[in-house]
Ligand code: ADP
């Protein structure tokens with residue numbers, strides 16, 4: 001397959017018989033650490049992947065948007081009247097129409113445009129192809145229209161597209177990562193204040209790499225399980241008399257846990273509270289340039305998700321165990337759980353061996369073969385040319 005940038009350009013030419021005015025790209029993301037902390041007002045630490053969604057685009061007359069995507073192999077068109085009534089554009093087109101809608105809602109004069117999209121981000125694997133699509137389209141439209149919308153205000157707008165137009169109740173992490181990440185850095189995001197800080201995370205310079213294993217596990221009851229975890233955290237915060245579990249520290253745990261009604265709730269709270277601390281500890285190590293030493297924190301995060309938060313599945317646990325046994329410095333599930341991807345921090349030279357060990361462990365258990373790709377922390381949304 002040719003390069004994603006070339007595919008977007010070729011798609012644009014064949015869909016519209018003209019040259020694009022420019023190309024824009026936005027990355028998929030993985031959360032390095034900090035799982036189920038976002039809705040507890042806590043901390044997350046995503047980084048952008050070298051897997052990207054590219055939009056080739058040119059203005060067109062009138063309030064009309066025509067969109068072709070290689071990924072879904074389809075072309076859609078909508079006008080302002082469709083956009084202004086959420087629900088009229090459905091399916092994958094809603095992610096694009098949602099961005100136009102959110103921009104218009106915020107008072108921006110969005111230029112009509114022809115768009116062609118190609119992507120290397122796998123859909124529905126938990127690497128946030130949805131935010132990559134929103135961010136790539138948003139950056140293209142802001143640029144084409146010369147709109148006054150600084151990068152720090154863009155994540156909210158893209159999130160609004162996904163929450164209010166597509167109807168998916170996501171937090172601010174995915175869009176923040178797709179838009180604001182920097183190459184060689186992770187994005188330390190405080191989900192209460194929405195403040196971000198760029199934390200050095202230059203794997204390449206350290207001779208390291210991140211192996212991303214797509215577990216290919218079917219997402220079993222993920223929506224219902226997510227809702228029940230969230231409810232349990234909110235109820236626990238209320239019992240403890242704090243606005244959110246973010247307000248409980250590791251030092252408070254011994255006093256806090258006995259106040260909770262049952263063992264399950266105690267374990268849910270322990271996960272969130274210790275996970276916030278692991279994010280802070282990871283940030284401290286990265287700031288000090290001690291990248292290799294974050295491995296045990298990643299692995300501890302996994303154990304906490306498996307034993308206390310109970311959101312892992314056998315495929316995921318198998319991948320983590322096999323990666324660690326093959327020499328990974330640390331490994332954990334990333335994303336909401338019940339499937340999705342595993343991150344394994346590896347010496348760059350060991351990536352192939354570790355990936356093979358995971359594949360072998362899967363075969364021995366009779367699981368559908370996993371996917372894998374090695375990534376480095378990449379930049380957020382940007383204009384290419
Ligand atoms: P994730 O964000 O984890 O990949 P989601 O379910 O949130 O999974 O988003 C996936 C959806 O986003 C797809 O089903 C599709 O509707 C849309 N999407 C993402 N990338 C593209 C693309 N390149 N072309 C068309 N639709 C896309």
Ligand code: MG
Pocket residue numbers: 128129130131174
């Ligand atoms: Mg998504």
